[in-house]
Amino acid sequence: MEGSSRSQYSEKEKLTVFNNEFLPHINSMYNFGYRLTLDEDDAKDLVQDTYMKAYRFIESFQKGTNAKAWLFRILKNSFINDYRKKSKEPNKVDYQEVESYYNSDDVDRQITTDLRVEALQNMIGDEISNALNALDVDFRTVIILADLEGFKYDEMAKILDIPIGTVRSRLHRARNLLKDKLSEYAKKMGYKNA
Amino acid sequence: MSHLDNPFSKPSGEKVTCLEMLQVILDGEATEEQHLYFKKHMDACMPCYKSFELDMQIRQLIKSKCCGGQVPEDLVDRIKSQVNSIS
Numbered sequence: 001m002e003g004s005s006r007s008q009y010s011e012k013e014k015l016t017v018f019n020n021e022f023l024p025h026i027n028s029m030y031n032f033g034y035r036l037t038l039d040e041d042d043a044k045d046l047v048q049d050t051y052m053k054a055y056r057f058i059e060s061f062q063k064g065t066n067a068k069a070w071l072f073r074i075l076k077n078s079f080i081n082d083y084r085k086k087s088k089e090p091n092k093v094d095y096q097e098v099e100s101y102y103n104s105d106d107v108d109r110q111i112t113t114d115l116r117v118e119a120l121q122n123m124i125g126d127e128i129s130n131a132l133n134a135l136d137v138d139f140r141t142v143i144i145l146a147d148l149e150g151f152k153y154d155e156m157a158k159i160l161d162i163p164i165g166t167v168r169s170r171l172h173r174a175r176n177l178l179k180d181k182l183s184e185y186a187k188k189m190g191y192k193n194a
Numbered sequence: 195m196s197h198l199d200n201p202f203s204k205p206s207g208e209k210v211t212c213l214e215m216l217q218v219i220l221d222g223e224a225t226e227e228q229h230l231y232f233k234k235h236m237d238a239c240m241p242c243y244k245s246f247e248l249d250m251q252i253r254q255l256i257k258s259k260c261c262g263g264q265v266p267e268d269l270v271d272r273i274k275s276q277v278n279s280i281s
């Protein structure tokens with residue numbers, strides 16, 4: 001990226017793009033950072049680092065394309081390459097391994113959850129947030145991207161560097177795992193058949 | 195719309211399951227035609243109806259409870275001043 005003479009943007013344009021197209025996504029970015037790291041300070045560092053990289057690599061951002069997806073991709077890569085390496089999480093499995101593990105799983109599980117809407121309606125505290133945070137980070141990520149941020153398969157595939165088919169199966173599995181967690185909470189709350 | 199031309203049908207002609215239709219809908223990948231078809235389908239299929247309701251409820255909860263609250267005030271300032279210092 002550096003040393004390129006055919007600059008797409010002037011210095012002034014860079015700042016304009018940064019302020020008008022990148023910064024407005026700060027809320028979503030911070031939330032994504034927080035959901036990945038589960039720590040406010042780490043989330044701040046990750047987001048700041050992401051914005052710095054975005055600025056430095058602004059030449060590779062195509063005007064008129066989806067800035068949010070581009071930023072999310074940088075953040076996710078920073079998380080994997082920098083944050084995960086630094087943190088001493090003991091049981092981090094290789095991406096590849098994780099993939100084959102859940103692609104082989106019961107993707108065709110039928111609609112069998114016994115979780116009930118009535119039980120959910122009583123979850124007015126941190127249950128949903130805790131349930132989401134309890135999922136493995138790869139599953140947590142697809143739920144955030146799809147259900148909170150509304151990204152499509154093709155956008156998620158680009159953000160996560162995985163095939164669309166994997167996005168689909170991972171999302172499916174993530175939803176089932178989330179329901180299992182919520183079901184556990186519901187049982188604790190006294191819903192016998194939840 | 196006849197049941198024969200299910201807009202969820204796969205090119206292979208293989209029968210599409212309720213679960214598969216539900217996922218296309220939930221994942222926001224459904225066409226308008228598929229939405230209409232599924233809406234009608236839910237009138238007659240209790241498992242789909244219940245599952246759809248449950249998933250929408252969960253999504254609602256996620257949207258109301260997992261949005262991270264406020265971005266720390268100093269974060270935007272930190273980012274802006276760092277960008278200004280390198281530009």
Ligand SMILES: [Zn+2]
Nearest residue numbers: 212239241242
């Ligand atoms: Zn059905």
